[in-house]
Every structure is written in structure tokens, then in C-alpha cells.
Amino acid sequence: xxxxxAFRQAFxxxxxxxxRAGQASCEIKELLKEIGLDPQTVRRTAIASYEAxxxxxxxxxxxxxxxxxxxxxxxxxxxxxxxxxPDVPLAMTEGYSTATPQMQELGFGAGMGLPNIKKNxxxxxxxxxxGHGTRxxxxxxxxxxxx
Amino acid sequence: xxxxxxxxxxxxxxxxxxxxxxxxxxxKVFASDLMSDVLAYMEPESVLLTSLANFHAVRTACLxxxxxxxxxxxxxxxxxxxxxxxxxxxxxxxTGLSLFEACSRISSCFPEGKR
Numbered sequence: 068x069x070x071x072x073a074f075r076q077a078f079x080x081x082x083x084x085x086x087r088a089g090q091a092s093c094e095i096k097e098l099l100k101e102i103g104l105d106p107q108t109v110r111r112t113a114i115a116s117y118e119a120x121x122x123x124x125x126x127x128x129x130x131x132x133x134x135x136x137x138x139x140x141x142x143x144x145x146x147x148x149x150x151x152x153p154d155v156p157l158a159m160t161e162g163y164s165t166a167t168p169q170m171q172e173l174g175f176g177a178g179m180g181l182p183n184i185k186k187n188x189x190x191x192x193x194x195x196x197x198g199h200g201t202r203x204x205x206x207x208x209x210x211x212x213x214x
Numbered sequence: 215x216x217x218x219x220x221x222x223x224x225x226x227x228x229x230x231x232x233x234x235x236x237x238x239x240x241x242k243v244f245a246s247d248l249m250s251d252v253l254a255y256m257e258p259e260s261v262l263l264t265s266l267a268n269f270h271a272v273r274t275a276c277l278x279x280x281x282x283x284x285x286x287x288x289x290x291x292x293x294x295x296x297x298x299x300x301x302x303x304x305x306x307x308x309t310g311l312s313l314f315e316a317c318s319r320i321s322s323c324f325p326e327g328k329r
């Protein structure tokens with residue numbers, strides 16, 4: 068990322084905390100609206116963040132979610148401690164899911180999480196180590212263009 | 215196009231969040247129990263119909279700027295879930311109808327070609 072972050076905030080997400088699931092992303096959405104980003108960028112960021120947050124809630128033990136905003140772009144890094152993803156390309160396939168019935172009863176785990184993150188970001192980097200955790204680096208460009 | 219008041223009456227629904235914009239006109243409707251699909255496909259300013267009565271339905275609706283949440287099958291959300299909707303000014307309506315029947319009735323408000 069180029070340029071100094073105009074805004075930066077960190078969030079902690081706890082795995083298994085289904086009651087608070089999504090709160091960080093709702094907060095991020097409100098922060099981005101307050102900053103004055105365009106509605107489409109706010110929406111895309113909120114969706115990508117929510118999907119990433121739900122993945123932590125469903126699969127990982129905990130994660131740190133870092134939000135930074137510079138003129139024209141939003142970057143979110145989600146670094147979790149969890150089981151990792153053995154096959155990232157497979158996990159990126161729409162409909163592929165390892166969700167439990169409990170997760171599906173809550174309306175998640177349809178195998179749309181990572182593909183939906185990809186769809187709503189302009190850059191996505193996934194680094195995962197089985198038994199250790201997964202790191203998602205997501206960049207959303209305002210209006211889908213380089214500033 | 216119909217107002218939330220009209221849709222509530224069509225569904226024989228119960229307003230769970232008094233004071234939230236029931237005069238709002240609705241032009242788009244989306245129905246699903248999979249919040250992942252809602253996140254992937256629902257357009258902004260839609261009415262969301264679902265049989266989920268949990269925090270995730272409310273948060274997903276708020277996150278996507280839904281104009282209302284309609285919970286079907288007579289599932290009454292916990293008071294804390296309703297409180298969260300109220301805090302976000304999200305109208306919540308409950309109906310005893312099935313998802314299919316609710317969609318069928320609402321579709322009568324949308325002329326052919328504009329659904």
C-alpha cells in the first residue's frame with residue numbers, strides 16, 4: 068500500500084463467538100460511512116469484512132482484524148490462529164464448504180465466503196499454514212480504480 | 215411497489231419494531247435462509263425475507279442496507295435481536311406464512327416485468 072494511512076483501527080475477533088459475530092464488520096461499515104467513502108466501496112468492504120469475520124468465528128480460535136484507509140483505498144488484513152486451509156484453490160470454489168450443520172443452521176457455511184470476498188475486493192492475498200492459521204489481505208479501491 | 219405497511223397487511227404480519235419506517239416504499243425483495251447468498255446477491259434497499267430469527271439475519275440486513283427484515287414461519291426473534299434491529303432503525307415484521315407463501319403474496323405488488 069502506498070501513502071500513510073489516514074485512518075487505522077484494529078479489532079479482535081474470537082472464534083466460536085456467534086453472538087457477537089459480525090459486530091466488527093458493522094462497526095467498520097459505520098466508520099467508513101463517517102469518513103465519507105462512496106456507498107459502493109463501503110458496501111463491498113463491509114461484505115468482504117463480514118465474510119472474513121464469519122470464517123474466523125466458524126473455524127479459527129481468534130484473529131486480529133486490521134483496517135486501514137488511505138485516500139482512494141481500504142485495506143483489511145485478517146490474521147487468524149486456527150486450523151489453516153489445506154487447499155486454498157479448492158476453498159475458493161463456489162459451493163465448497165466444510166461447515167458443520169450448526170453453522171449452516173445459522174445461515175452460513177454455504178461455500179460462498181471466500182468467493183464472495185474475492186468478488187468484493189480488488190486485490191486478495193491468502194496465505195495459510197495448516198495447523199497454524201490463515202492470513203487474508205484484502206484491498207478495496209474506491210470506485211474500483213487506482214487512486 | 216408497495217409500502218411496508220401494505221406488505222405487513224398482505225402477510226397478516228406483526229410489527230416487532232414500532233416506529234421504524236413503515237411508510238417506506240419497497241421496490242426490491244430478496245428471500246433466502248442462507249446469509250451467504252444474501253451477502254452475495256441481495257441488492258441494496260431490498261426487503262429481506264427469511265426464516266432465520268437470529269442476530270445474523272439482523273446484522274446481514276443492516277450491513278446490506280436492507281429496508282426491512284421479514285421473518286416467516288412465525289419465528290419470533292429473541293428480545294435482544296429485536297433491540298439490535300431497533301438500534302439500527304431496521305423494521306422487523308413477523309408473519310406466520312411460509313417463505314413461499316409470503317413471496318407469492320408480495321409478488322402481487324410487483325407488476326409483471328418489474329419483479
